[in-house]
Amino acid sequence: MTTGLLMPAPLGPTVFIVDDDEPVRKAVSRLLRSAGIAVAVFASPREFLAQYDPASPGCLVLDITMPEVDGLQLQATLGEKGSILPIIFLTGHGDVSKSVQAMKRGAFDFLSKPVKDKDLLTAVRAAIERNAVARLDQAKLSEIRARLDTLTPREREVLEQVVSGKLNKQIAGDLGITEATVKMHRAHVMEKMKVQSVAELARLTERCGTRGNSE
């Protein structure tokens, strides 16, 4: 069995399996396929990294003990790359210390070998779900960021003052402009950010994690 993308489903979620033991790899992928889940298998972290597209949705089922580069190292590498792919570790007996390490680094789940189909499928589905949500979040975030990017510096200043709860008069005073000008900027911001209320605006900017100084 060759490794790589088995089921070309660029739009649907794919479960990436990385395990150095070929029979295990093959059996786990079969189990997932039997549940109608698309899988891609890789014999080593190196091979996975060479083919991995961060844009593809799904989750990673990762063997923790492998020669050369092991599961923990792959997790670290993916973390550095800012990957949001949830990682389900498959661990053998006696990998406690490695498991703890992986947990600290934010692993999605741990399943010990031999793994029951229900456990694996539940975990995989949850991970895919989480990934989907995360991806959605990420998409929204980039949308908000894109909207923010359309604001002029003055509009941004006004935005920050507005979400911090100041009145138009106070803003006009702080920025040294007329209240009418503030109102105009404020209308522009609401329009560009596609919001109806100040409360909505505040929620969006908060989600973005910016108070104006992060950009």
Add this chain to the structure above:
Amino acid sequence: MSWITIVWSINVGACLTLAVMYLAVWCRERESFVRLLFSCIAASAALIAAYELQLIRADTPEEYGAILRWRPLSTWVLVLSLVAFTRLYLRAGRSWMALSACGLQTLIVIVNFVFTPNLYYQGITAVRQLPWGGETASIPLGTPSPWSLLNEATLLLLLVFFVDATITVWRRGDRERALIVGGTTTFFGAIVAAQFLLVILGIIQAPFFASFAYLGIVVALGYQLCNDAIRAADLASELQVGEERFRRVVEAAPSAMIMVNHEGQITLANLQAEKTFGYSREELLGRPIEMLVPERLRSGYRDFRHDYFCHPQARSMGAERELFGLRKDGSEVSVEIGLSPIQSSNGPLVLASIVDITERKLAELEAARQRHDLAHLARVSTVGEFSSSLAHELTHPITAILSNAQAAQRFLAHDDVDLDEVRDILNDIVTQDLRAGEVIHGLRLLLKKGGPQAYCDDVDLNEVIRDVVKLMRNDLINRNVTVDTDLAQNLPAVTGDHVQLQQVLLNLMLNGCDAMADCDSSERRLLIASQLENGAVRLSITDRGGGIPEKNMEQVFERFFTTKKEGMGLGLSVCHTIIDAHRGKIWATNNAGRGATFHFRVPIVGVGKRQ
């Protein structure tokens, strides 16, 4: 009565007594011809003395001549007997001289009866009454016959024969016999010869008294024979004492002693033999030795016994083969047998010293069992050291099996069952199950306690290497150690215990891994090489660790020597014990670069094995 009559009669009596005595002795022991010959010598000497007395008392020349005529006949008996005696008793004297002297003597007898009155005189004219020692003795007057020279010549030849024989015996070192038998015979023979010549030629006026010279010879020979008898008696009693001592030594011997004659019959058995085999002595003596040999070994034993009597020499029996004896109760006893050939008057005998080695064998077995226990203990502890890795080794196939099986269940639940897929899955399940089975089998072998009778498998050391590398696969991954192998092709098998050799390699590899624990992971490489050298296979395990400090080089194989915190110091000492039991060798060297290499060699099949 005249003293002449008395003296000559005593002479006759003495000679006759000796003759009769020795004849009687000879009758009891017919083989001893020396005694018969002596008897003849003494009898003829008595006759000669009797003739001499007759001659002294003869009144007429006719009477004198007639008596003298009979004399050579007795001399003939005497000479022939004496010559035969010399040849037989002294085992000396040239045969041509002996034959010539006897021939001449026979000729004398014939010539003597052809001429009248006899050989010595052409004619006796008168008998003169010579006053002799206060009495009168008849002496002949007449012309000596030239034939009497024949007599003298014969006497001379005899003298030469005796002298020659005496010298031979003297040179042989038997001086007593040379002096007593050869010397006296020569001495008295010379007297006889001289006296004859002088009397017949009329040079001295005296009767014949040669019988006293003969008496001298008879006494000397009789003395010597008597001496021999005494010595023989001494020897016999000494022999008896010696034999008694021999019997006592044999009796007291701590091992069973059994003497066997040429026919294989038991002629002697000691107390220990009774104890060892459970038979009483009466049941053993005279019976064939085969009764003590187990049925299955008897035919081989018979051949051996035959060969042994053909080439007897002191040696042990069986040449390292195991020997067994058969007890009365039918049980077998493990024995070691030493054989010594003994020459006796009853033909060749063999004294077998039989040691019951049952207890020694038990002790050996016990030692082997303890060695195995220790090896087993160490093996279990070694396996324990990397049991998690072994569990991993099982986890893989079990994981694959479970996932495959559950995948199959799901596939089968689908409406359109992909039978090819299910078939593939089932094949994989079988394969993985076998794989798990192999792991378990290997583990079970390692944990199994071998019997002490092991060490006799044909072991392929390359296979041992492959097995151990497979067994350690996970551990090696965990330790980040890469194993390279350099295996000789067509390696002959070695004689030994597969599992124990696995254990040795396992220990040495774990050791190598431990030595590299502090190395950079790219440096953690273990090289395992096999090669054939001088009738043995040698394995080398090379690591890139810190090496062995020179001061520890001698101690590394000692029990309880360890440099590791958790180590018991058993691993290498057990390796040493195991390799020793394989008649092999184990040693360590430091590499030229870094790290150390452990080597061990085990003889290949057929080399260094008990023959």
